[in-house]
Amino acid sequence: xxxKINYLNKSSSKTSANLVLFSNEKFNISGLKKYLxxxxxxxxxxxxxxxxxxxxxxxxxxxxxxxxxxxxxKNDLKSSDVENLGAEFYGRINYGKNSEYFLISDSIVxxxxxxxxxxxxxxxxxxxxxxxxxxxxxxxxxxxxxxxxKNKPSNQNQLKxxxxxxxxxxxxxxxxxxxxxxHPDEYAKRISSLKKxxxxxxxxxxxxxxxxxxxxxxxVGQGSIRGSYLVTMEWNGAKNNSKPLAFVGKxxxxxxxxxxxxxARFMEDMTYDMAGSATVVGLxxxxxxxxxxxxxxxxxxxxxxxxxxxAQRPGDIVKSYSGKTIEILNTDAEGRLVxxxxxxxxxxxxxxxxxxxxxxxxxxxxxCLGSEYxxxxxxxxxxxxxxxxAGEKVEEKVWRMPLHKNYDKLMNxxxxxxxxxxxxxxxxxxxxAQFLQRFILNKTPWAHLDIAGMAFSKYGGALNSGGAxxxxxxxxxxxxxxxxE
Numbered sequence: 001x002x003x004k005i006n007y008l009n010k011s012s013s014k015t016s017a018n019l020v021l022f023s024n025e026k027f028n029i030s031g032l033k034k035y036l037x038x039x040x041x042x043x044x045x046x047x048x049x050x051x052x053x054x055x056x057x058x059x060x061x062x063x064x065x066x067x068x069x070x071x072x073x074k075n076d077l078k079s080s081d082v083e084n085l086g087a088e089f090y091g092r093i094n095y096g097k098n099s100e101y102f103l104i105s106d107s108i109v110x111x112x113x114x115x116x117x118x119x120x121x122x123x124x125x126x127x128x129x130x131x132x133x134x135x136x137x138x139x140x141x142x143x144x145x146x147x148x149x150k151n152k153p154s155n156q157n158q159l160k161x162x163x164x165x166x167x168x169x170x171x172x173x174x175x176x177x178x179x180x181x182x183h184p185d186e187y188a189k190r191i192s193s194l195k196k197x198x199x200x201x202x203x204x205x206x207x208x209x210x211x212x213x214x215x216x217x218x219x220v221g222q223g224s225i226r227g228s229y230l231v232t233m234e235w236n237g238a239k240n241n242s243k244p245l246a247f248v249g250k251x252x253x254x255x256x257x258x259x260x261x262x263x264a265r266f267m268e269d270m271t272y273d274m275a276g277s278a279t280v281v282g283l284x285x286x287x288x289x290x291x292x293x294x295x296x297x298x299x300x301x302x303x304x305x306x307x308x309x310x311a312q313r314p315g316d317i318v319k320s321y322s323g324k325t326i327e328i329l330n331t332d333a334e335g336r337l338v339x340x341x342x343x344x345x346x347x348x349x350x351x352x353x354x355x356x357x358x359x360x361x362x363x364x365x366x367x368c369l370g371s372e373y374x375x376x377x378x379x380x381x382x383x384x385x386x387x388x389x390a391g392e393k394v395e396e397k398v399w400r401m402p403l404h405k406n407y408d409k410l411m412n413x414x415x416x417x418x419x420x421x422x423x424x425x426x427x428x429x430x431x432x433a434q435f436l437q438r439f440i441l442n443k444t445p446w447a448h449l450d451i452a453g454m455a456f457s458k459y460g461g462a463l464n465s466g467g468a469x470x471x472x473x474x475x476x477x478x479x480x481x482x483x484x485e
Contacts, residue, residue: 086122117153167286221303223311251277258331275455364428
C-alpha cells in the first residue's frame with residue numbers, strides 16, 4: 001500500500017470525489033454546508049439522527065464513486081490520540097485498488113495544535129507493510145489531497161514527520177528481513193549506506209574488535225560463518241562541541257540460543273533479536289534527515305548466535321573490553337554480552353551526556369509487562385523521568401523496574417568476576433540489567449530499555465498493522481526534542 005499526501009495550492013470547494021470532513025464531537029455539521037450539495041447535506045443530516053455518535057469516525061456511501069468520511073474531534077486531544085485517529089481513518093479506507101480523497105483542512109475544529117500533521121502521521125505509520133518477498137505484487141495507491149488554507153502543518157513539521165516515518169519504517173524493514181538476508185555482514189553494509197544521509201559511519205570488524213579486546217561480543221558470534229561487528233554512527237548537528245547523546249543497540253541477527261538451544265517452536269521469530277539495534281539505526285537516520293540540532297552517536301553490536309564446532313560453550317570464560325571477566329553459564333543469555341562491550345566502548349570513546357541502550361533482552365520482561373510497556377532500568381532519576389514522559393506522549397510506554405546492589409550477588413561467579421545469568425532463578429530482567437550496569441564504569445547517566453515485548457506484534461497495534469513495530473524511534477526522538485534540542 002502506498003500513501004501519497006498532496007498539499008494542493010487552492011481553496012476547498014464542492015467536489016464530486018471522496019471527501020474527508022471534520023466536525024465537533026457531537027457531529028454538528030451545520031458549518032459543513034459549503035462543502036456539500038443541498039441533497040448531500042440533507043442526506044447526511046438525516047443519517048446522523050440514527051447513527052452511533054459515540055464513534056469517532058463515520059463513513060457515508062453517497063454513490064458507488066463517492067463517499068464522505070466524517071470525523072469528530074474533541075477539544076484538546078493529545079497528539080497520540082490524533083495519530084490514533086489517523087490510523088483508524090486508514091483502516092476504514094484500506095480497500096480497493098486505487099482511491100483518492102480530498103481532505104478539507106479548513107473544516108478542522110478545536111484547539112488541537114498541529115492536528116493535521118499528527119493525523120496524517122498516524123495514517124502513514126499505520127499504512128506500513130512488508131511485502132518485499134511476495135512474488136505477486138499488489139500496486140495499491142491512496143491519494144490524500146489536502147485542500148484549504150488553514151491548519152496545514154508547516155514545512156518544518158512536514159519534514160519532521162517525514163523523517164520520523166522514514167526512520168521508523170527503516171527500523172521496521174530491518175527487523176522484518178529474514179536471517180538469511182540480514183546477517184551481520186549485510187547489516188553492516190546497510191548501515192554504511194547511511195553515509196548518504198550525512199552520518200559518519202565506522203565499522204569495526206573482527207580483526208579490529210580482537211585488537212580492542214571485545215571478547216564478550218566476539219564470543220557470541222564465533223560459532224557463525226558470518227562476521228561480527230561493532231558499528232558507530234555519528235551525527236554532529238550542534239554548533240558547539242557539546243557531549244553527544246548516546247544510543248546503543250543489541251544486534252543479534254539470529255539467535256538460536258547457541259548450545260543452550262532454544263525450542264524449535266517460534267525460533268523463526270528470533271530474526272527480530274536485533275530490534276534494539278534497528279531502533280538505534282532508525283533513530284540516527286531520522287535525526288540526520290531532519291537535521292536535528294544536537295550531537296548524537298549510535299552504537300550497535302552485530303552478531304549471529306549459532307551452533308557449530310567453533311561456537312561458545314557453557315562454562316567458557318571471556319574477558320570483556322572493560323577488562324572484567326565473564327563466565328558463560330548460558331549461551332542464550334548472549335545479548336548482554338554484546339551490550340557489555342558496546343556500553344563500555346561508548347562511554348570510554350565518546351564520553352556522552354547519557355547512554356540509552358535498547359535490547360530484546362529477556363522473556364521475563366514479557367511475563368512482567370506483556371506488550372504494553374517496555375522495561376526501563378536506570379541509574380539516573382532525571383533521565384528515567386524524561387524517558388517515561390516521552391513514552392507517555394507518543395504512546396511508546398515504559399515502566400521503571402528496580403535496580404539494587406542486592407541483586408549483584410546473584411551475578412557473582414566463583415570462577416570469574418561475574419556470570420552471565422542468575423543461576424538461582426527469578427528477577428531475570430532485573431539481574432540482566434544489573435549485569436549491564438557493571439559495564440558503566442564512570443557513572444554516566446544510563447538507561448536500559450528491555451523491548452522484548454514491544455519490538456514485534458503478531459496482531460498489530462494502534463499505529464502498526466502487525467509485525468515489526470519500530471518501537472523506540474519516536475520515543476527517543478521525543479526525548480531528544482523535548483529535553484536536549
